[in-house]
Amino acid sequence: MxxxxxxxxxxxxxxxxxxxxxxxxxxxxxxxxxxxxxxxxxxxxxxxxxxxxxxxxxxxxxxxxxxxxxxxxxxxxxxxxxxxxxxxxxxxxxxxxxxxxxxxxxxxxxxxxxxxxxxxxxxxxxxxxxxxxxxxxxxVDFGSIGVVMADMAHSILGGEGQMAVLSATPDAANQNAWIASMQEVLAADEKYAGIELVDIVYGDDQAEVSYNRALSLVDQYPDLGVIMSPTTVGIQAASKAMQDEGLCDQVKVSGLGLPSEMVSYTMNGCAPEFALWxxxxxxxxxxxxxxxxxxxxxxxxxxxxxxxxxxxxxxxxxxxxxxxxxxxxxxxxxxxxxxxxxxxxx
Amino acid sequence: MTLLARLKSWEGFLLAALVAIIIANATLSPQFLTLSNQINLFQLSIEKIIVALIMTFIIINAEIDLSVGSMMGLAACAFGFLFASGVPAGLACLLVLLIGALGGALNGLFIAWVGLPSLVVTLATLIGFRGLARVLVEDRGITGFPDWFDALGQRGLVGDIPLALILFAGLFVLFHIVLAHSGFGRKTYLIGNNREVAAFAGIDTARHKLILFTLSGLVAALAGLLFAARVGAVRGDVANGFELDIITMVLLGGVSIFGGRGSLVGTLLAVLIVLNLRNGMALLNITGHIQTGVIGILLIASVIAPRIDPGALLRRRAGRAEEGPTG
Known part of the structure; x- marks a missing residue:
């Protein structure tokens, strides 16, 4: 049948x-x-x-x-x-x-x-x-993830500001390919000239490690505008860290996240935009x-x-x-x- | 030792447990007894069990080497780094073994002559060797090793039996003879029982410990190379945390953490128990946390069981007095 x-x-x-x-x-x-x-x-x-x-x-x-x-x-x-x-x-x-x-x-x-x-x-x-x-x-096409992440950063930063990446493990083939593709997009298009990628750190896809890495990024880069996290664990941990420390006005979080895990952070403005399949x-x-x-x-x-x-x-x-x-x-x-x-x- | 006494000993208990596990595995999983599965069973943990052989000497000597996992990682990463820098793979292997011996000797110098506890020294080098490994390869993976190198780790050398398994068997026999039937082995037990008494008896305890830790570094480096060949790629986290698996296997084998007691036969039985248990559970699709939990419970039981059995306690008292290399 x-x-x-x-x-x-x-x-x-x-x-x-x-x-x-x-x-x-x-x-x-x-x-x-x-x-x-x-x-x-x-x-x-x-x-x-x-x-x-x-x-x-x-x-x-x-x-x-x-x-x-x-x-x-x-x-x-x-x-x-x-x-x-x-x-x-x-x-x-x-x-x-x-x-x-x-x-x-x-x-x-x-x-x-x-x-x-x-x-x-x-x-x-x-x-x-x-x-x-x-x-x-x-x-998704790995190249297109770079464009989407660059666009979200562009929109959150209003075209100008500092961005840091909070990834999963250093050897995760998917995350590394997406970050590389975002770096290419940032370098290639004049539209993104105002965005400065200051650091790439790894939270090992563990909530606690990612949470601490997010906070140390804020300490290290006082002018940081957005944390881009191409992993569902990292983006949630970073959003929680910014919310807990009352930093959401200053530093936004974006990247790849699950709607069910991210809904509260999107509604309260800590993570105004994110993407996923x-x-x-x-x-x-x-x-x-x-x-x-x-x-x-x-x-x-x-x-x-x-x-x-x-x-x-x-x-x-x-x-x-x-x-x-x-x-x-x-x-x-x-x-x-x-x-x-x-x-x-x- | 009579046959009956042997059966009542810890080793006898391990043997009985091993037989029970093998029978259960063979009954529950039709693939268990196939030759390829039996080889895989060893291959999946071969680097750890090779290091467990030398760890048996270290712990009987009343010391500990926590840095072996990091040394395995450093060896694999140093090989990858040298190879990627254009050093021929054969020469790189020799250099890596040299690094292993030097790293082990570094541990030995601080423990034997400076007199620092091995727990502290090897905890420091656990962090130091791992840091060096990560510096060498950074956040990348290195692959594309020569075919002969990968083949040694992945293919059979004699029939279907790979190099690492032959090395394990050879080292077991050699180390067992040394520990149970040589002056060096006798000194290992004597120093482990009481270092002062051994020194009074004219044994150069510092030299003995230096040799043991140098060998430990060398064997760990060899194991790191075997790991690199088996998986055909290296990165900074190779063998991370392996030291705990290695030490727990040795302790399960009846080697006393306070030194002076134990044997390589016990270690071998413990190795076979852990490997067969893991393999049996994997074939039944029991993986992840449950597998870790079952092995954890087994280890807790193995540490506690001999302590609450008064018979075992008495036997151990008696054993202390006549403790010899036959354990």
Missing amino acids: KSFKTLGLAAALMISGASLATAQTALEGGQEVDMVLLPKFLGILVFDQANEGAQEAHAELENPGDLLFVGPTPENSVAGQIEIMTTSATQGQGAVMLSNNAGDQIAPAAQAAQEAGTRVVTWDSPIPGGEGEDVFVAQ DFRDLGYLTYYTAYGLATGQLVGEIGESFTAGRMGDYTIEEDPGRPGAKRILMGPFTVYTAENVEAAAQ
Whole structure:
């Protein structure tokens, strides 16, 4: 029944000419394949949301196999991710869906998993060198995040002032790529000439560390106007720090945050603007991709297109940020302000 | 020691626990007994368990080396730094081993001759070595090592058995012979039991401690290189916090934190227990906090159990008197 519906949808799309370039694969549900969703570590809301999305797709595709959501502890993230990747290959899992926190250190374990027949799909954060990875499901175009962050800083600072970045861990491939892209945007466009990026610090994606880093930034740079935090943990901790110390008139917080966690700070003016994509959708799309690869319905070649349930059509393409690697671009993302944050936080 | 006495000892208890864990694992997970899983079981923690061998000597000697995790990180980062600066990988390996020996000797000098407690000295170098590692690689990851280097860490050297596992087995046999059947081993126990008495007996205790800490640095550096080869990339946080896992395995093995007691057989049994327990839980998809919690509870039990068993207490009193290298 389900597959008839998806087939019908694909046929309709082909007739409408939406996918003239390549053959459109309509993924057939019901095949049994065990899969693992492996976040950077457990206990972070966005990863739980990604799991909800993956579970939704799991139910929709009527996969009789298991979808496991397992991850390491924050202190043991790198070794823990390598261990789970290795164990998944031993267990004969069909696919591992990885939000990578181990840099290139996970590449040998991921390659060994591939050799054992396990497909490796990364999401949220890829393997920097692209080795050991079938395809990366990118939440948004990494280059466009730089533009959005630069624009938010521009709007908060009124075109002129000092900005500091509060990131996650120093080796988080996604955050580093976004910061680099923002630096390029700032340097390239005359519009941002008045914005000075004074420092980049790391809160390790831990609330307490990020909170203290935010406060020490204020001490260190008395003229600081905005803290830009491209991580949901950092932006919330920095907003709380500014609110607790009564600094919100002086220093604003922006970056990538969750509406449900940020709503109070946006309404009281501590974090007037921030952006994000939907992690449920990211988990959902990642599951469809991994399912297609693990069941052999997708090969993983550039140019291959498929229909990901309610989210529509996607194509595997070359990753512009990582030569030789492949990605599927989800996009776009939403900028939240006092006008729309309350509705999104529900 | 009779067979019965051996079974009643701490090592006998560990052996029984290990057998129970292996039977449970084999029953619950069909993949457990496969050769590739058995190799992975060691490979995932191989660097820690290699360092646990030399740590056994250090703790029996009534000292502690908290700096081993940082030395592993420093060794991996120094290798990455040298390689990225154009030094051939083979030469870089030798230089890194030299750095390890020198770093260990630095610990040894302050402990043996200046007379500072090893807890303090190695706590300082724990921070110092880690700081140096982070300075060397800054906030980047270094990768792209030569194929032969990566292959040594990731592929089988003899059949499917990788270099690190062969090194672990070789070092275990060598260290066991030295500790249990040589004058050096006997001195390690004597000094650990009572340094003053050992000095009166004419043992150069300072020289002995210097040798042990130099070896500890050297072995930790070797382990750091093996880690770099296994994961094919290094960054500043390599092996962060490994020292605690290493020390807990040695203590679980029955080595007394006050020195003078313990054996490498005990350490090996503890290593096998922790590794099999971790692997068994991972195969059952028990990861993260629960896995950490279960191993934590096991370690608490292992420290408390021998203390509340009066029989064990008596045996230990008796053992003190006749304590020999056979432990």
